Each structure stands twice: as C-alpha cells, then as structure tokens.
Amino acid sequence: MAAPSGRSDRRLWAALMPAALLCLAARAAEEPSTADFDVRPGGEVHSFSRSLGDYTCTFTYSAQGGTNEQWQMNIGVSEDNLLFSCSVWRPQGKSYLFFTQFKAEVKGAKIEYAMAYSQAAVGGQSDIPLKQEEFEITETTVSHREGKFRFELSKLMIVAKTPRDEL
16 A cells, blocks of 8 residues: 555545654664755755665755755664654755655665655644645655646655565
C-alpha cells in the first residue's frame, strides 16, 4: 500500500503516521539519526543523504527564491528491523522556497507508505498534504509529478518495509 486513495483514508493516515513514526523512532534497533541541512535556492540540483545500517535515504531537490532554509532529516529502523522510516521537513513549518523538483529515495527497503506536504505542522497548525496528483510514489521513491506539482514542499514522510529472510 503506497498511499491511501480515499479522502478519509488519507486523513486517517495523515493523523496516524506522525505518531507511528515517533513510535518507530523511539523503538529503533539502532539509534535514530537526525541531521540538519540547508536547502539552498539557486536552481541547482542538490542532494542530502543519511544511512542507518543497511538503509539509506536521499533527498534530491532544486529550489528558487529566498535564502537558505534549515531543514532536518530523520531516519530510523524499527526494533524488529522490519520498517525503515525517513522524514525530511522544515521544522519552522512552511517553506518559502519554490521547489522546481524533489525526490526522496530509499535504498535497502520498499516504500509501504509515503506522503508529501506543502506545510508541516507547527504551533497548533496541522500538516497540509499535497494533492495526490502533485507527486508520485514508486517502490523506492517519492517525487514531484511534472506539470502537476505546485512548487510548495515543507515535509516528506516515508515508511518502508525492509527485506525479510524467511526460514
């Protein structure tokens, strides 16, 4: 299941996923990793990556307008090693940059759930998800949809299943 299809399903997922990711990070087999990085405008393509054990998350983007913004990437692996999570967001909530493209890619796992947001929750406000037609989800990536994406991005969340060895 990549992304919920119905409006009420998306709202339920949007409400449950932040709590689930916090639980996932809190119960991580390895210490979850949070790293700050600058999202830089100027139209050039930039990437930021973090790895935890066998899993990697890479955020690639191009943005215009304004000045550098501080963003964060958080990655974690569940205690049972079945889920890998990656979140990329602007802690201040809304980004004022215009994103011309974005892609988040996971290596070592397959995406089970992903959501992109134009505004991240801060100060009592809720996350505002992008419209489903603005982005696409594959087994390993979440990316903008050319011609449909409206240039606003403040948060990406991914939960991926890790490979499992059966006896």
